[in-house]
Amino acid sequence: MNMKLRTVLAAGALLVSARIAAASGHGPVFGAATPTLGRGGWSVDQAWTLRGGDDDQRQQMLKTMLSFGITENLQVSGSVPLAMSDGRLAPARMMSAMSSDREFEGLVSYRFQRRAVGIGGRQESTAFIGGTAPLESRRDGVGAGPSIEAGASTGYASRAHYVWVGGSVQHFTDREGDRLGESRLVTFVYGYRPPALRTEAGKPDLRFFVEATAEDRGAARLSGIESGGSARTVFVGPSSLLLHKAVALEAGVLFPAYQIVPAGSVKERVRITVNVAYFFWLK
Numbered sequence: 001m002n003m004k005l006r007t008v009l010a011a012g013a014l015l016v017s018a019r020i021a022a023a024s025g026h027g028p029v030f031g032a033a034t035p036t037l038g039r040g041g042w043s044v045d046q047a048w049t050l051r052g053g054d055d056d057q058r059q060q061m062l063k064t065m066l067s068f069g070i071t072e073n074l075q076v077s078g079s080v081p082l083a084m085s086d087g088r089l090a091p092a093r094m095m096s097a098m099s100s101d102r103e104f105e106g107l108v109s110y111r112f113q114r115r116a117v118g119i120g121g122r123q124e125s126t127a128f129i130g131g132t133a134p135l136e137s138r139r140d141g142v143g144a145g146p147s148i149e150a151g152a153s154t155g156y157a158s159r160a161h162y163v164w165v166g167g168s169v170q171h172f173t174d175r176e177g178d179r180l181g182e183s184r185l186v187t188f189v190y191g192y193r194p195p196a197l198r199t200e201a202g203k204p205d206l207r208f209f210v211e212a213t214a215e216d217r218g219a220a221r222l223s224g225i226e227s228g229g230s231a232r233t234v235f236v237g238p239s240s241l242l243l244h245k246a247v248a249l250e251a252g253v254l255f256p257a258y259q260i261v262p263a264g265s266v267k268e269r270v271r272i273t274v275n276v277a278y279f280f281w282l283k
Contacts, residue, residue: 029239029250029273030211031187032096032153032166034124036111037069040281045079047275049094054266057087063098073111080104081135090231090265091140091217093183094254095273096151096166101139103132103147113154121158128152132170142220142227143178147171155189159198162191162207181218181230188212191241205243211252212236219262229262235271248277 027033037043045065052058065079079098092100099105107130114124128151134144151168166187172180191209199205217231239252254271261267 027097027164028189028191028209028211028241029252029275030095030213030235030254030271031164031189031209032151032168033164033189034111034126034153034155034157036073036075036109036126037067037279039069039071041069041279042281043067043277043279045098045275045277047095047098047273049100049274050270050272051087051089051092051094051100051268052270052272053087053089053268055088057089057266058085059087059089059100060085061100065098073114075109077107077109077130078104088264088266089268090261091181091183091220092215092231092233092268093170093185094213094271096153096168096185096187096213099132101132101134102136103134103144105132106130107149117156118158121156123154123156125154126152128168137175138178139180140220140228142180142222143175144180145173145175145178147173147180151185153187160193160195162189162193162209164189177223179221181220183218184216186214202245207241207243209239209241209252210236211239211254212257213254228264230260231262231265232258232260233268234258235268237271239273246279248275248279250275250277 027035047063049061062083063081067077069075081102084102094100107128109128111126117123130149132147147170149170153164153166155164168185170183189211191207193207197206214234219226219230220228234257235254236257237254241250251274
Protein backbone atom coordinates (compact mmCIF):
# COMPACT_ATOMS: atom_id res chain seq x y z
CA MET A 1 0.00 0.00 0.00
CA ASN A 2 1.60 3.33 -1.04
CA MET A 3 1.96 6.36 1.23
CA LYS A 4 -0.80 8.37 -0.47
CA LEU A 5 -3.36 5.57 -0.03
CA ARG A 6 -2.37 4.98 3.59
CA THR A 7 -2.77 8.70 4.30
CA VAL A 8 -6.21 8.85 2.69
CA LEU A 9 -7.43 5.80 4.62
CA ALA A 10 -6.10 7.16 7.89
CA ALA A 11 -7.83 10.50 7.31
CA GLY A 12 -11.06 8.71 6.45
CA ALA A 13 -10.97 6.67 9.65
CA LEU A 14 -10.32 9.82 11.64
CA LEU A 15 -13.25 11.67 10.10
CA VAL A 16 -15.67 8.78 10.65
CA SER A 17 -14.97 8.94 14.39
CA ALA A 18 -15.41 12.70 14.52
CA ARG A 19 -18.24 14.89 15.72
CA ILE A 20 -19.10 17.63 13.21
CA ALA A 21 -18.26 21.21 14.16
CA ALA A 22 -19.25 24.56 12.71
CA ALA A 23 -16.76 25.69 10.02
CA SER A 24 -16.24 29.20 11.33
CA GLY A 25 -13.17 31.38 11.29
CA HIS A 26 -11.46 30.07 8.15
CA GLY A 27 -9.40 32.65 6.31
CA PRO A 28 -8.28 33.35 2.73
CA VAL A 29 -6.42 30.83 0.59
CA PHE A 30 -3.17 32.68 -0.24
CA GLY A 31 -2.65 35.38 2.37
CA ALA A 32 -2.01 35.32 6.11
CA ALA A 33 -5.03 35.75 8.38
CA THR A 34 -5.78 35.72 12.11
CA PRO A 35 -8.47 33.05 12.80
CA THR A 36 -7.56 30.07 15.00
CA LEU A 37 -9.51 26.93 15.88
CA GLY A 38 -11.45 26.82 19.13
CA ARG A 39 -10.27 24.73 22.07
CA GLY A 40 -10.33 21.03 21.15
CA GLY A 41 -11.20 21.73 17.51
CA TRP A 42 -9.56 19.91 14.61
CA SER A 43 -9.38 20.62 10.91
CA VAL A 44 -8.07 18.71 7.89
CA ASP A 45 -7.13 20.76 4.82
CA GLN A 46 -6.48 19.21 1.42
CA ALA A 47 -4.90 21.68 -0.98
CA TRP A 48 -4.11 21.45 -4.69
CA THR A 49 -1.92 24.14 -6.21
CA LEU A 50 -0.68 24.92 -9.70
CA ARG A 51 2.01 27.32 -10.88
CA GLY A 52 2.04 27.83 -14.64
CA GLY A 53 4.76 29.62 -16.57
CA ASP A 54 6.29 30.27 -19.95
CA ASP A 55 7.28 27.37 -22.22
CA ASP A 56 4.38 25.35 -20.80
CA GLN A 57 6.29 24.87 -17.53
CA ARG A 58 4.14 23.76 -14.58
CA GLN A 59 4.53 22.86 -10.95
CA GLN A 60 1.66 21.07 -9.19
CA MET A 61 1.30 20.06 -5.57
CA LEU A 62 -1.15 18.05 -3.50
CA LYS A 63 -0.68 18.71 0.21
CA THR A 64 -2.51 17.85 3.42
CA MET A 65 -2.55 19.92 6.62
CA LEU A 66 -3.86 18.81 10.02
CA SER A 67 -4.54 21.48 12.68
CA PHE A 68 -5.58 21.34 16.33
CA GLY A 69 -6.79 24.06 18.69
CA ILE A 70 -5.06 23.74 22.08
CA THR A 71 -6.92 26.75 23.46
CA GLU A 72 -9.21 29.37 21.97
CA ASN A 73 -6.15 31.31 20.76
CA LEU A 74 -3.37 28.70 20.45
CA GLN A 75 -3.21 26.33 17.47
CA VAL A 76 -0.70 23.80 16.10
CA SER A 77 -0.56 22.65 12.46
CA GLY A 78 1.41 20.17 10.41
CA SER A 79 1.43 19.70 6.65
CA VAL A 80 2.95 17.05 4.38
CA PRO A 81 3.02 16.70 0.56
CA LEU A 82 1.27 13.74 -1.04
CA ALA A 83 2.35 14.39 -4.63
CA MET A 84 4.29 17.05 -6.49
CA SER A 85 5.53 17.70 -10.04
CA ASP A 86 8.32 20.13 -10.88
CA GLY A 87 8.95 22.65 -13.62
CA ARG A 88 11.68 25.21 -14.34
CA LEU A 89 10.07 27.74 -12.01
CA ALA A 90 11.89 29.74 -9.36
CA PRO A 91 11.34 28.70 -5.72
CA ALA A 92 8.30 30.47 -4.26
CA ARG A 93 5.83 30.29 -1.41
CA MET A 94 2.30 30.39 -2.81
CA MET A 95 0.28 30.01 0.38
CA SER A 96 1.03 31.62 3.72
CA ALA A 97 -0.38 28.63 5.61
CA MET A 98 1.42 25.85 3.68
CA SER A 99 4.85 25.44 2.15
CA SER A 100 5.06 24.94 -1.62
CA ASP A 101 7.91 22.42 -1.48
CA ARG A 102 8.53 18.75 -0.70
CA GLU A 103 8.85 19.16 3.04
CA PHE A 104 7.03 18.55 6.28
CA GLU A 105 6.04 21.81 7.95
CA GLY A 106 4.99 22.45 11.53
CA LEU A 107 3.53 25.75 12.76
CA VAL A 108 2.34 27.12 16.10
CA SER A 109 -0.10 30.04 15.86
CA TYR A 110 -0.98 32.30 18.80
CA ARG A 111 -3.70 34.95 18.60
CA PHE A 112 -2.32 37.42 21.11
CA GLN A 113 -4.79 40.25 20.60
CA ARG A 114 -8.53 40.38 20.01
CA ARG A 115 -10.97 43.22 20.71
CA ALA A 116 -14.44 44.20 19.64
CA VAL A 117 -14.81 47.08 17.18
CA GLY A 118 -18.25 48.60 16.76
CA ILE A 119 -21.22 46.26 16.28
CA GLY A 120 -20.22 42.80 15.09
CA GLY A 121 -16.63 43.72 14.23
CA ARG A 122 -13.35 42.62 15.75
CA GLN A 123 -9.67 43.45 15.40
CA GLU A 124 -7.21 40.57 15.84
CA SER A 125 -3.49 39.87 15.69
CA THR A 126 -1.84 36.45 15.40
CA ALA A 127 1.83 35.43 15.51
CA PHE A 128 3.21 32.13 14.29
CA ILE A 129 6.52 30.29 14.47
CA GLY A 130 7.59 26.96 13.04
CA GLY A 131 9.91 25.13 10.73
CA THR A 132 10.27 22.69 7.87
CA ALA A 133 12.10 19.40 7.30
CA PRO A 134 12.79 18.60 3.62
CA LEU A 135 11.84 15.21 2.20
CA GLU A 136 14.65 15.45 -0.36
CA SER A 137 18.41 15.91 0.06
CA ARG A 138 18.80 18.33 -2.86
CA ARG A 139 16.48 20.86 -4.47
CA ASP A 140 17.26 22.33 -7.88
CA GLY A 141 20.84 21.12 -7.48
CA VAL A 142 21.27 22.77 -4.05
CA GLY A 143 21.54 20.91 -0.75
CA ALA A 144 18.17 21.26 1.02
CA GLY A 145 18.39 21.80 4.77
CA PRO A 146 15.67 22.37 7.40
CA SER A 147 14.28 25.87 7.91
CA ILE A 148 12.89 28.03 10.67
CA GLU A 149 10.14 30.56 10.04
CA ALA A 150 8.32 33.29 11.91
CA GLY A 151 5.60 35.74 11.03
CA ALA A 152 2.52 37.66 12.10
CA SER A 153 -0.76 38.94 10.75
CA THR A 154 -3.24 41.54 11.92
CA GLY A 155 -6.61 42.58 10.63
CA TYR A 156 -10.25 43.50 10.99
CA ALA A 157 -13.28 41.28 10.40
CA SER A 158 -17.01 42.00 10.46
CA ARG A 159 -20.12 40.53 8.85
CA ALA A 160 -19.42 42.59 5.71
CA HIS A 161 -15.70 43.44 5.45
CA TYR A 162 -12.37 41.69 6.08
CA VAL A 163 -8.89 43.22 5.93
CA TRP A 164 -5.67 41.38 6.80
CA VAL A 165 -2.00 42.29 6.47
CA GLY A 166 0.70 39.74 7.20
CA GLY A 167 4.36 38.95 6.77
CA SER A 168 6.83 36.15 7.39
CA VAL A 169 10.49 35.21 7.08
CA GLN A 170 11.79 31.70 6.33
CA HIS A 171 15.50 30.99 6.85
CA PHE A 172 17.08 27.73 5.66
CA THR A 173 20.02 26.08 7.39
CA ASP A 174 23.13 24.78 5.64
CA ARG A 175 23.43 21.29 4.18
CA GLU A 176 26.89 20.13 3.14
CA GLY A 177 27.99 23.71 2.49
CA ASP A 178 24.84 24.60 0.49
CA ARG A 179 21.91 26.74 1.59
CA LEU A 180 18.57 27.52 -0.02
CA GLY A 181 17.62 31.18 -0.42
CA GLU A 182 15.78 32.94 2.41
CA SER A 183 12.13 33.89 1.79
CA ARG A 184 10.57 37.18 2.91
CA LEU A 185 6.83 37.26 2.26
CA VAL A 186 4.22 40.02 2.68
CA THR A 187 0.50 39.45 2.04
CA PHE A 188 -2.61 41.64 1.86
CA VAL A 189 -6.24 40.51 1.81
CA TYR A 190 -9.50 42.41 1.42
CA GLY A 191 -12.76 40.49 1.68
CA TYR A 192 -16.42 41.38 1.23
CA ARG A 193 -19.67 39.57 1.90
CA PRO A 194 -22.68 41.11 0.06
CA PRO A 195 -25.84 41.83 2.11
CA ALA A 196 -27.77 38.99 0.47
CA LEU A 197 -25.15 36.50 1.69
CA ARG A 198 -25.07 37.62 5.33
CA THR A 199 -27.22 34.75 6.46
CA GLU A 200 -27.75 33.38 9.94
CA ALA A 201 -25.58 30.63 11.41
CA GLY A 202 -26.02 27.20 9.81
CA LYS A 203 -26.75 28.57 6.34
CA PRO A 204 -24.16 28.53 3.49
CA ASP A 205 -21.75 31.45 3.90
CA LEU A 206 -20.01 32.82 0.76
CA ARG A 207 -17.24 35.44 0.90
CA PHE A 208 -15.16 37.09 -1.84
CA PHE A 209 -11.56 38.28 -1.53
CA VAL A 210 -8.88 40.19 -3.38
CA GLU A 211 -5.48 38.85 -2.36
CA ALA A 212 -1.91 40.01 -2.99
CA THR A 213 1.42 38.39 -2.19
CA ALA A 214 4.88 39.93 -2.47
CA GLU A 215 7.97 37.77 -1.99
CA ASP A 216 11.69 38.51 -1.95
CA ARG A 217 13.54 35.20 -2.31
CA GLY A 218 17.29 35.39 -1.73
CA ALA A 219 19.85 33.62 -3.88
CA ALA A 220 20.83 30.07 -2.98
CA ARG A 221 24.41 29.32 -1.94
CA LEU A 222 26.28 26.43 -3.52
CA SER A 223 29.45 25.45 -1.64
CA GLY A 224 29.30 28.84 0.07
CA ILE A 225 29.01 30.84 -3.17
CA GLU A 226 25.82 32.57 -4.35
CA SER A 227 24.24 30.71 -7.26
CA GLY A 228 21.31 31.46 -9.55
CA GLY A 229 20.38 34.92 -8.30
CA SER A 230 17.39 36.18 -6.31
CA ALA A 231 13.69 36.34 -7.20
CA ARG A 232 11.17 39.11 -6.49
CA THR A 233 7.48 38.75 -7.27
CA VAL A 234 4.15 40.47 -6.71
CA PHE A 235 0.95 38.52 -7.48
CA VAL A 236 -2.66 39.78 -7.27
CA GLY A 237 -6.00 38.10 -7.89
CA PRO A 238 -9.48 37.07 -6.69
CA SER A 239 -10.49 34.21 -4.43
CA SER A 240 -13.64 33.04 -2.67
CA LEU A 241 -14.58 31.03 0.41
CA LEU A 242 -17.74 28.96 0.88
CA LEU A 243 -18.54 27.77 4.42
CA HIS A 244 -21.33 25.37 5.28
CA LYS A 245 -21.57 23.48 8.54
CA ALA A 246 -18.32 21.47 8.89
CA VAL A 247 -16.91 22.09 5.40
CA ALA A 248 -15.01 25.01 3.86
CA LEU A 249 -14.28 25.20 0.13
CA GLU A 250 -11.99 27.93 -1.11
CA ALA A 251 -10.31 28.65 -4.42
CA GLY A 252 -8.36 31.48 -5.96
CA VAL A 253 -6.18 32.57 -8.85
CA LEU A 254 -3.28 35.04 -8.84
CA PHE A 255 -1.64 36.82 -11.75
CA PRO A 256 1.81 38.48 -11.80
CA ALA A 257 1.95 42.25 -11.36
CA TYR A 258 5.74 42.30 -11.09
CA GLN A 259 8.45 39.64 -11.17
CA ILE A 260 12.19 39.17 -11.49
CA VAL A 261 13.37 35.56 -11.74
CA PRO A 262 16.88 34.09 -11.56
CA ALA A 263 18.75 32.80 -14.60
CA GLY A 264 17.55 29.39 -15.75
CA SER A 265 13.99 29.93 -14.45
CA VAL A 266 10.93 30.90 -16.49
CA LYS A 267 8.45 33.59 -15.59
CA GLU A 268 5.15 32.59 -14.02
CA ARG A 269 1.84 33.45 -15.67
CA VAL A 270 -0.68 32.12 -13.16
CA ARG A 271 -1.05 30.60 -9.70
CA ILE A 272 -4.14 28.56 -8.82
CA THR A 273 -5.15 27.03 -5.49
CA VAL A 274 -8.15 24.92 -4.45
CA ASN A 275 -8.50 23.93 -0.80
CA VAL A 276 -11.10 21.82 1.01
CA ALA A 277 -11.23 21.90 4.81
CA TYR A 278 -13.21 19.75 7.23
CA PHE A 279 -13.74 20.83 10.88
CA PHE A 280 -14.49 18.45 13.75
CA TRP A 281 -14.06 17.49 17.39
CA LEU A 282 -13.06 13.97 18.39
CA LYS A 283 -15.41 12.10 20.73
